[in-house]
Amino acid sequence: MSLLEVLGEAVSQELQAMGFGRREVRLERPARAEHGDWATTVALSLAKEAGRPPREIASELADRLNRRVLDHVVGVEVAGPGFVNFRLGPGWLHAVLEEVVDAGDDDYARCGSGQGERVQVEFVSANPTGPLHVGNGWLGSYGDALARILDRCGYVVEREYYVNDTGGQIRALGRSLLALRRGDDVPEQGYRGAYVAELAAEYQGPDAASPGSAPLEEDVLAAGRWASGRILSQIQSTLESLGIHYDTWYSQAKIEEGGALGETMAVFERAGLLYEEDGALMLATTEFGDVRDRVMRKSADKGGDYTYLAGDLAYHRDKFLVRGFDRVIDVFGADHHGQVASLKAGVAALGVDPSRLEVRLGQMVSLSDGGEAVKMSKRSGNFVALHELIEELGPSPTRLLSLVSSIDQATTVDLAVVRSQSAESPVFYVQYAHARISAIGRVRRERGIEMRPLSEVNLGQLVHERELAVLRSLEALPEVVRVAAAERAPHRLTAWVRELASRFHGFYHDCRVMGEGVSPDLTQARLWLVEAAAIGLRIGLSLLGVEAPEHMGNPGQQDSAAAEVSS
């Protein structure tokens, strides 16, 4: 049993002895150090049913607990309206240090909450009609960090990118390409960014239509496919540079060319959910909570093609019923909000429990430059590409910047601030802590100081408030990881990493590890504290996909391109 379980059980037993029913007792961390190390609020919540003042219950409980012998507990006190606070000796934190070191980078702060559930995280999935924008990068970092965190919690995770390599947007891209190559104006619904012109100059494919007349459909399609293939490989390398690696790049064209659409429609047909209306094939999604039924196949006068939703449902049928994922997490931008209800309804129509499909919507990321909004549009070509931001900042700063706040929060990135203060982005603060730790190791080796085995080191020397603060952070990591996974909220881990870094910097400032005035015993204990902090930092940073470097470059001269993020 962990210390927390022991304390909770002790409280629970005393409450029973006091005549209350058996109940789980949860302990919480007080916000302030003078309130002790752990606290319980049971007296507050029991006061009403007991008809007794909360402080009275609390003090009886505290008295009883004080008569017991509990490991590490030096005192139980009543405070405020009826909190029962446990004050612990530093030994419990020394035990945390040992636990961190014993488990190490691979095993500390693992949790089994996933129970081997097979989960797919689909994210970014931007159409290959242009470079990724900054918002794609934010959701890319999010999806990848989420996948890493879920993996550490015992989920079996696959990362997937759904490639929209078919349909009207690809044709529009092809038409734009051919028009630019001919020297014509880009058509109304076309793409006019500089990247299209570059591709047009390079394109060798056919354009058999006579000058002045519209290009042949097959030439448009060929041009579109070629261009989107090129763009997709650029997207791939941009994501790779951020340390994002997919297990599967899933082609929409394969869905459409294979029999998946027909099979999916057959499922709906058998369920009696299809009908015709005005020549279109409709799915009765309203039976599953949608606001209106949806078109699966357009009427002949609209081209008779299957809709995007039909393809998407065939795709989700593949995820759940062919590949057999227990759970699917789709990470979309908020501009896809309108799809969610029909997608979930369609999944339900497939006979899949729709709670197995989670859709996480990331709110918009907007850019400003010195306070002035930067409008972005792929079609107009006026936007800041993700790869440009990465080139300017480096992969790790880009990732951490995008993982600071919740995806529920629409954020504004001020390019002027980012440019002028790139050396002050949150990542440096955290990475510097790790680099300092590495520096301590280098100095230790230079001075020929051996690290004795942890079992021979007297951790009882670690009593400085700065030392204990580092250990308190480390103690909290397993729960932070668990909560970050459960809430699908990697930014909680970002907050934790910053807290640990802050406490480490404070320790570093006030507590010398080696040198005059530091006894050899204290040096040994502190070296192990530093090692534990390093483990914590590396775990946190690796789950976020941010490098933990051994050296920092010169300020302002980050060799960002070389800083490939390790996974």
Place this chain on the structure above:
RNA sequence: GCCCCCGUAGCUCAGCGGAUAGAGCGCCGGCCUCCGGAGCCGGGUGCGCAGGUUCGAGUCCUGCCGGGGGCACCA
């Protein structure tokens, strides 16, 4: 009109129903004979409004106000 997200410090954002709401940036002052000062310490301002639930609400519920996004036989 309906649906989703958000209103917390001058700005960008954290904040698990608990005690005196926190960081970073910016501003003002301190701190290096010693492991990297990209650091440490101090200084002040804030939960959009109104109800409700609760022993206790920034956090949950309702309404209002304000901002963003979405409501196709587009993808």
